[in-house]
Amino acid sequence: MLRLDAMRAENGGFDLAADLAVEPGRRVAVIGPSGAGKSTLLGAIAGFFPVTAGRITWDGRDITGAAPGARPVAMLFQDGNLFPHLTVAQNVGLGLRPDLRLSAQQHQAVEQALHRVGLNGMAGRKPGALSGGQQSRAALARVLVQARPLLLLDEPFAALGPALKRDMLDLVQALAAETGATLLMVSHDPDDARYIAEQVILVAEGRAEPPVTTATLFADPPEALRRYLGAPGGLPDA
């Protein structure tokens, strides 16, 4: 279980507060207005931003001060962070060893991850020779080889068209189910939350609220969510 106990994190002078827990294996959407602190929340959990108060624990272990690589976390960003001069297989291999000195077993793990995301036969290509959707798959394969129990996705598929995005959400959902990973995904699209997430963490005005059931939240949204959705009178069906 992920716990943020009276946590405060700082991002360049911005202060985010969170006091919440996420049950193991949950798929949770993180939504809220632009600039509210969604990326700061994920970055604090991943160890990219300093925690100034409270603590972060994973299965009871205090990881507040742990180095990013020592956390049970794999993170996927919107641009995928693929290196253009490396092949797809090398980009995925970076998830296992930054110096790419992979063992035979690790090479096999890379191959399996590429196969799982539907990129067999493309291991030797450079990212520039992949479509946008294929690049997203390669970035997801890198997250997958890390085999971490907590996956943090920061608007991972925002640049993809609706059909492609749906495919990727299906894939993420399937992978999370297979591995039992806990998933936190930032999205600006309420439909993504409805589609993939059992629960939603609402981030507004520098505070991350405890997760609530997605359908419940959209059925009776708090004021901050109403404002964000821009539908004060009537909301789309949950």
Ligand SMILES: Nc1ncnc2c1ncn2[C@@H]1O[C@H](COP(=O)(O)OP(=O)(O)OP(=O)(O)O)[C@@H](O)[C@H]1O
């Ligand atoms: N390097 C920085 N220096 C100063 N302030 C920053 C820095 N990075 C972010 N901030 C501020 O921190 C706040 C939270 O940013 P954050 O990226 O977490 O928001 P967000 O909810 O993810 O926004 P968006 O939906 O637009 O990506 C914002 O108000 C932003 O202006």
